[in-house]
Amino acid sequence: MPDAITLLESDHEVVEGLFKQFEAAGPKAYKAKQKIVDKIIRELAVHAAVEEMVFYPATRELSPDVEDHVLESLEEHHVVKWILSELDGMDPQHERYDAKVTVLMESVRHHVEEEEKEYFPQVRKLSDRPTLEEMGEVLASAKKVAPTRPHPRSPDEPPANLANLAAGLLDRIRDTVSGRS
Numbered sequence: 001m002p003d004a005i006t007l008l009e010s011d012h013e014v015v016e017g018l019f020k021q022f023e024a025a026g027p028k029a030y031k032a033k034q035k036i037v038d039k040i041i042r043e044l045a046v047h048a049a050v051e052e053m054v055f056y057p058a059t060r061e062l063s064p065d066v067e068d069h070v071l072e073s074l075e076e077h078h079v080v081k082w083i084l085s086e087l088d089g090m091d092p093q094h095e096r097y098d099a100k101v102t103v104l105m106e107s108v109r110h111h112v113e114e115e116e117k118e119y120f121p122q123v124r125k126l127s128d129r130p131t132l133e134e135m136g137e138v139l140a141s142a143k144k145v146a147p148t149r150p151h152p153r154s155p156d157e158p159p160a161n162l163a164n165l166a167a168g169l170l171d172r173i174r175d176t177v178s179g180r181s
């Protein structure tokens with residue numbers, strides 16, 4: 001079982017791989033681009049939700065020193081979730097589509113760099129292996145039930161955001177019905 005930070009960093013790698021696929025797709029490869037974007041939406045929706053439900057509050061519990069990182073991350077997630085929600089169901093032939101994905105990728109890459117260069121190393125220093133491993137287990141379980149769609153209007157801090165698990169169940173049913181899972 002990977003520890004919390006290893007798990008979150010491997011999520012980042014998956015998303016970066018999808019970004020590279022999008023960048024490599026031809027401008028008129030509308031179907032392919034939409035498929036990639038659907039995967040990006042799912043990956044980022046789940047990733048953001050479990051960070052907000054588990055990792056951010058848990059690390060805040062470790063030390064108030066991480067507060068600034070957590071608060072900035074929440075705002076960055078908020079912006080990312082709005083872009084994802086606009087891309088969800090958007091026609092890939094729309095003239096704003098590629099630009100929206102480009103801005104999404106810029107925002108996420110910036111967010112990932114801050115987390116990996118500043119926030120995660122700080123958490124490693126403040127924590128220990130057993131704690132990070134336990135957090136990793138909780139994150140992995142949360143990933144199985146977290147929302148698969150962005151919910152930018154929903155609460156992003158505990159305890160209110162735990163209600164998003166109900167949204168997660170509905171998202172997963174929608175994914176199954178629409179054949180997107």
Ligand SMILES: [Fe+2]
Pocket residue numbers: 048051073077111115
């Ligand atoms: Fe994040």
